[in-house]
Amino acid sequence: MNLQNASRTIAEFAFLSALICNSLLIYLTCQHTKNILGTYKYMIIMFACLGLMFSCVEMMSRPFIHNYNISFVYFSLADGLTKWNSLVESLLVIYSGIYSSLISFVAVQFIYRYLVLAKPHTLELLFYRWKLLIWIVYVIFFGCAWGVLVYYPLYPNTYSKDFIRTEFKNVYNVDIDNSSIFILVAYNINETTSEYKIRWESVVMISGTVSILLIQYTIMIFCGTSIHLQMNEKLKNFSVTHQRLQKQFFKTLLLQIGVPTVLFHMPIFPVLLAPFFNLKISYQTGIIYSLFCSYPPIDALIIMGVVTDYREALKS
Numbered sequence: 207m208n209l210q211n212a213s214r215t216i217a218e219f220a221f222l223s224a225l226i227c228n229s230l231l232i233y234l235t236c237q238h239t240k241n242i243l244g245t246y247k248y249m250i251i252m253f254a255c256l257g258l259m260f261s262c263v264e265m266m267s268r269p270f271i272h273n274y275n276i277s278f279v280y281f282s283l284a285d286g287l288t289k290w291n292s293l294v295e296s297l298l299v300i301y302s303g304i305y306s307s308l309i310s311f312v313a314v315q316f317i318y319r320y321l322v323l324a325k326p327h328t329l330e331l332l333f334y335r336w337k338l339l340i341w342i343v344y345v346i347f348f349g350c351a352w353g354v355l356v357y358y359p360l361y362p363n364t365y366s367k368d369f370i371r372t373e374f375k376n377v378y379n380v381d382i383d384n385s386s387i388f389i390l391v392a393y394n395i396n397e398t399t400s401e402y403k404i405r406w407e408s409v410v411m412i413s414g415t416v417s418i419l420l421i422q423y424t425i426m427i428f429c430g431t432s433i434h435l436q437m438n439e440k441l442k443n444f445s446v447t448h449q450r451l452q453k454q455f456f457k458t459l460l461l462q463i464g465v466p467t468v469l470f471h472m473p474i475f476p477v478l479l480a481p482f483f484n485l486k487i488s489y490q491t492g493i494i495y496s497l498f499c500s501y502p503p504i505d506a507l508i509i510m511g512v513v514t515d516y517r518e519a520l521k522s
Contacts, residue, residue, distance in 0.1 A: 209490045209492070209493045210270070210490070210492075212493055212496075213268070213270060213492055213493055214268065216493075216496045216497065216499065216500070217264060217265060217499050218265070220261060220264075220499040220500045220503060221261045221262070221265045221499065223500070223503035224257060224260075224261035224499075224502040224503045224506070225258065225261065226503075227506035227507055227510075228254040228255075228257050228258045228502055228506045230506070230510070231254045231506040231509060231510060232251055232254045232255065234510070234516055235247055235250050235251055236251065238515075238519035238522070239515040239519060241447065241448075241451055242451075244334075245333050246318065246455075248338065249315060249318065249338075250509065252311070253308075253311050253312075253315070253505070254506060256304065256307060256308055256311060256345075257501070257502030257503075257505060257506065258502065259304060260301070260304045260501070260502055261499060261503075263297055264301055264498070265499075266284065266297055267282050267284055267297035267300075267301050268282055268283040269282060269283075269298055269301055269492070269496075270282070270283045270490070270492030271477060271491045271492040271494075271495045272373075272374070272377065272378075272488075272489070272490055272491065272492065273477060273480055273487055273488070273489050273491045274370060274373045274487065274488050275481070275486055275487060275488070276392045276393050276395075276402075276481045276482075277370055277389060277390060277391040277392065278389075278390050278477065278478065278480070278481055278491070279370055279374065279387060279388070279389050279390075280298065280356070280360065280387070280388040280389075280390075281298075281387040281388070282294045282297070282387075283492075284297075291384070291385070291386045294386035295357075295388075299353045299356050299357045300353065302352050302353055302356045303349035303350060303352050303353035303356075305352070305498060305501075306348050306349045306352035306353075306415075307348060308501065308502075309418075309419065309422050310345045310348040310349070310418075310422055311345050312422070312426065312463050313421075313422040313423075313425040313426050314344060314345060315459055315462075316429040316459055316463075317425060317429055318333060319433060319452075319455055319456060319459060320429035320433055321333070323433055323436060323441075323452065324433075324436055324440065348418055351414070352414075352415060352418055355411050355415055356411070358407075359390075359407040359408060359410050359411035360388035360389060360390050360407075360408075360411055361388060362382075362388065365391065366391045367382050367383065367389070369389075370382060370389055370391075373488060377488070377490070390408045390411060391405055391408060392404065392405060392484075393405060393484070408482075412479065412482075423463075426459075430456075430459070433456055434456075437452070437453065437456065441453075450514065451513070451514070451515075454512050454514060455513070457512050458509055458512045461508045461512065462505055462508055462509075465501070466501055469497055470497060470498050470501065473497070474494055474495060474498075477491045477494060477495070
């Protein structure tokens with residue numbers, strides 16, 4: 207219960223922080239930034255709105271994870287919605303999808319900054335006016351893909367419920383049949399021969415979500431490396447103000463992906479992969495997962511702390 211209470215405290219603090227920081231970021235971007243214009247201005251506003259949505263869904267669904275031997279359980283601690291299982295299941299899926307969309311949106315920003323620096327003519331073809339919708343569809347696609355990978359492969363069946371039933375009752379004192387829950391069980395176990403047979407739906411879920419992350423990280427690494435190698439040469443013909451702004455945007459993007467990598471992805475990967483190693487464990491790993499909700503306020507603080515326009519707007 208201490209870990210569950212800690213998760214709730216983290217979620218509430220992160221929600222209030224996101225509400226304040228992201229609302230302030232949107233307001234400053236709309237009213238007080240002088241050098242952030244056009245497409246990138248809209249992208250910052252949309253990303254901040256997505257962060258707010260992520261925090262709101264997290265607050266309503268209160269996602270949590272429990273690891274048990276060859277399984278993990280993705281479920282909700284939202285006591286007030288226990289009679290609305292379908293709604294809570296939908297919120298859990300939406301929460302996962304929005305996080306995928308957030309990471310995908312960072313990759314889109316890397317593409318934009320790369321084109322600003324290296325291929326401005328291509329930038330006009332791909333990002334200006336209605337063409338920004340292409341990238342909105344890109345973000346939505348990967349969000350929906352992640353949600354599908356959570357919903358269908360992990361939707362509980364008789365075998366997965368029976369495997370986790372006693373553990374769930376002992377730890378949370380909850381009947382698994384009346385819970386909003388998704389279960390990954392890595393293997394089917396033959397009770398007679400003790401033979402382990404891999405469950406391919408679990409492999410599909412893990413490989414699919416990892417693939418989505420790899421796609422986004424590949425884009426970010428390629429664009430980030432290219433920007434770093436070309437920045438000094440390409441910015442020679444720009445004003446000092448523009449040079450400073452481009453370097454600050456690049457630094458912002460590096461922090462935007464560096465922070466979730468260190469704080470969220472690196473700790474959560476062992477949690478997701480542990481079932482495949484047949485470890486004998488029982489642990490409320492949701493306390494790590496609850497840190498995901500701190501991403502939106504951290505992201506907003508990064509932008510406002512690094513970019514001069516925001517610092518000057520805050521001072522004024």
